[in-house]
Amino acid sequence: MIGLTTAIRLLEHGYTVTIFARDILHNTTSRAASALWIPIKAGPEKLIFKWARSSREVYNTMPPESGVSLVDVVDFVRDNDPTPMWAQIHNDYHELPAAELPPTYTKAYAAKVHILIPAYLWIFLLNKCCTRRPNYST
Numbered sequence: 001m002i003g004l005t006t007a008i009r010l011l012e013h014g015y016t017v018t019i020f021a022r023d024i025l026h027n028t029t030s031r032a033a034s035a036l037w038i039p040i041k042a043g044p045e046k047l048i049f050k051w052a053r054s055s056r057e058v059y060n061t062m063p064p065e066s067g068v069s070l071v072d073v074v075d076f077v078r079d080n081d082p083t084p085m086w087a088q089i090h091n092d093y094h095e096l097p098a099a100e101l102p103p104t105y106t107k108a109y110a111a112k113v114h115i116l117i118p119a120y121l122w123i124f125l126l127n128k129c130c131t132r133r134p135n136y137s138t
Contacts, residue, residue: 004125011129019129036073037114038086045085052089059114067120070112076105084109 007017037059042048062068074096075084087093090111101108 004122004129007129008125017129034115034117036071037116038073048085049088052086056089056114059116062124065120066124067117067122068114071115073111073113075109076102077107077109078105081107086113087111 003019003021007019010017037055059068077084087109090113093109093111096108096110
């Protein structure tokens with residue numbers, strides 16, 4: 001997906017783009033995959049937060065047919081685990097009350113996070129690229 005999103009950004013800024021692909025989506029494992037968008041254990045932290053906030057802003061503007069939507073996620077932790085890094089990026093992040101936790105957990109953090117479904121996202125991004133007329137090569 002990084003190739004298509006980068007191509008779109010470059011096309012939006014007036015650059016000529018050629019897209020190279022060994023396979024199209026239906027010939028890859030991504031056709032059946034999906035991903036929760038939660039940046040974790042990456043660095044450098046200062047840049048990760050900047051990039052993550054920027055990505056989240058873009059995902060927030062994407063229509064339902066793009067394969068990007070929000071889902072509720074709860075991260076249960078034990079003992080004195082620190083607040084998860086991803087919490088700093090999500091505006092609706094909050095700690096759940098202790099009364100709502102299963103017995104073996106000491107904390108839980110909840111937020112709405114994006115889920116990306118590549119089979120839809122790839123088609124959406126490819127269509128967006130095609131409207132800007134990149135070159136293609138296989």
